[in-house]
Amino acid sequence: MNPDLAARLQSRIHALGHSDVDITEMKILTGGASRQMWKVTTTGSGDWQTFILRMDHPSDPQPQANAREAEVLIAAHAAGVPCPAVLDYSSDAEVLGTPFLILAFVEGQTIARKILRDDEFAVARTRLPAQLGRAIGLIHQVDPTGLDLEDLQDPVGSLVADYDELGFDRPALLLGLRELERRRPEPAPRRTLVHGDFRLGNLMVDQDGLAAVLDWEIPHFGDPFGDLGYVCMRAWRFGGPGRVAGVGDEADFLAAYEAETGFRPSPEQLTWWEAKATAQWGVGCLKQMQRSVPGHANELELLAIGRRTAEQEYDLLNLLYPEVEPAPYEPPDTRVGTAGSAEAPGATLFSEPSAEVLLAALESYLDTDLIHGTGEPNRFKARVAKNALSLLRRERTFGPNADRWYAEQLSKLGARSERELTERVRGLPDTSAADPQIRALVAVFKTASRLRLEVSNPKYLQEPAAAAAKNRTAVTNS
Template identity: 40%
Template sequence: MAAQAEAVPADASARLLDPAGPEGRAVLEAVLSEALGGSVAIAEVLALSGGASSATWRLSATVGGDLCTFIFQRAATGAGRGVPRRVQAEVMRRAAALGVPVPPVVAVPDTASGLGDCAITAFVEGEALAPRWLRLPGYAAAREALTAQCAEALARLHAAPLEHWADLPLGGGSGAEQLDTLFASYRRIGVDVPAFDLAFAWLRPRMPETAATCLVHGDFRSGNFLVDAHGLAAVLDWEITHRSVPAEDLAWLCVQAWRFGQWERPVGGFGEREALVAAYRAAGGRIEPELLRVWEVFGNLRWGMSCLQLADDHVSGRVPSVERAAIGRRVSEVAADLTYLLAFGDL
């Protein structure tokens, strides 16, 4: 899978500066001043919900007399499994140059800053909470446009040759290799889930052994988009980007969990698979539709393994977290989804 960052000790937060505290603000002001080439004064630091792997703050600052807004994000305590923020930032810069909508990277603080594994981006207007933009009437036009917009963004990302990313420490591999890595994690955790056993056995002879052909986002799905009234405003959360094949990203977008209750719309809760494939091809992408089901089974299993890993983090005491424990309880949902998908071929 993706390149692994060094593990963050459980007490790492004790050594990290609080961005809302006076010392943290001073360091952030210095970092932004250097990046922007002028004096910066931070007026407000507001903590936002950041998920299980990230901690996020919104910064309101005066820059050359103008009020600007930035997003400061760093690895959550104990996360330590994703691509380092400095690498993510470089991937985002290069993805932006390819035409993928991403928040503009403003600065990547040095590791000696005391701010941790972090990055600062410009603030992009939009709704991040998928249950809101998937249901509210004000986003109806956005939902209609999203399938084609997502397909185009992925086609642009996948079109870049692997040489475009060759100097970056990113992992990945063939589908068969990724399945082996996932199975090793399953055995390490040591919890038996019959539906997972069945999915691993079903995937074993079907996962492609062909080498990776492109960079994939790795977590391209509802919940990791900023959506405005016109559709896709920005693609967020690049922490598990890695080398793979296009089908992985397209199938991940179809995983049941990312429909947020809009189960009748398999593409992220807003679109249809056939329309996604057609739009991806129209944007210049190449895809074998028959591989989508294989990668969709893998995607559902991968999400189930993420739930199992988060539960293990909490139960083991490695990263005590109510949020991780709550997500871990969703293993049973994924088991049901996998059973249905393998029995009937569709979700």
């Protein structure tokens, strides 16, 4: 328990008129790259007996976002959306040290791998597709009047602007954004409140299925099909074989959604919004990485998320250009006369963040959390550190040859660096696969994304169905 925080929270509870409620335990919850989460137990009753305190990180306070989330949660709860009740909130850092929400406690599980694999959730998995469709439908029925929401008129244009503001050179990601612009589908029949981050990890699930929709940090007003595509993207299936959150196909999901709203997306619309969500998370990974600053409680985790951009590039290219085969990869130093080939400037595949930056953050984690014990040591952060070490080991072994191959491919494409190739993609008049130039670019980008994944997350290269079959075989043989 943090004594100072406990004392300030105790004073806040008493000031709200609950003078008989005293804190007996505060337990910090794992995860939470963007927020701190505490489970608080007290001597009170009802909602105040056990509740969740959600706080902005001191190094990254977001007062306006905190107030917006509270107001949207209040409106959604009143409209019957399964979500936690808001017991208290404040964006005044003087109260607890940083903006906060106090939410009613909802029993259940949020860890995706447990929901997708543990026997206790077997029944829940059969119910979840329809439950998720209904929950999203209820969200899209919430009256947005009076809510402080961004009006997202141009979802792709805003992503391109976000990408440009980042200042990174990821030509594959930019090509995907350009192709999304070219393929814009018809919008949904009406615009609604959109949750913006509807996925496993942000959903509380119990043995009966969906218990609550959590993490209302990026709601907006826009096309409701965005939420449907988002929960279908591969990153949020967490290795599960089902298109909808890894648990099932879209039939029951869309039927339940249509029962609440009166409309549903076409297959082409759903795929476009899935691809848009994939590009959005690709940009989001880079934005999360940029939020990492020395001293941030989750500095290493935020940095490591930057390397996940490769997963989204891999998926995005496969969604938009399924007919294009990857370029063949042969390590340069296994071919005659290529051992001394030089890398082109800026041609490294392994950046955002660099190995040096990851090593510095790893050193900081060890020093702060483990040696001096002033951070938040837990198994989740230790697992992040272990994964970062494994990534760095693979990069040291595999990276030099992959970089030389990439430099050769850039040279064949007539570019000396990713910066030059990015500018070329930006100026393309057409991004369809009908153009041989685009097919050549996509072929190289597909292989480059695979090489990045060989270092950052080789398991991601397993197809979900194949991975599930392997897991079942392992269980059978054990």
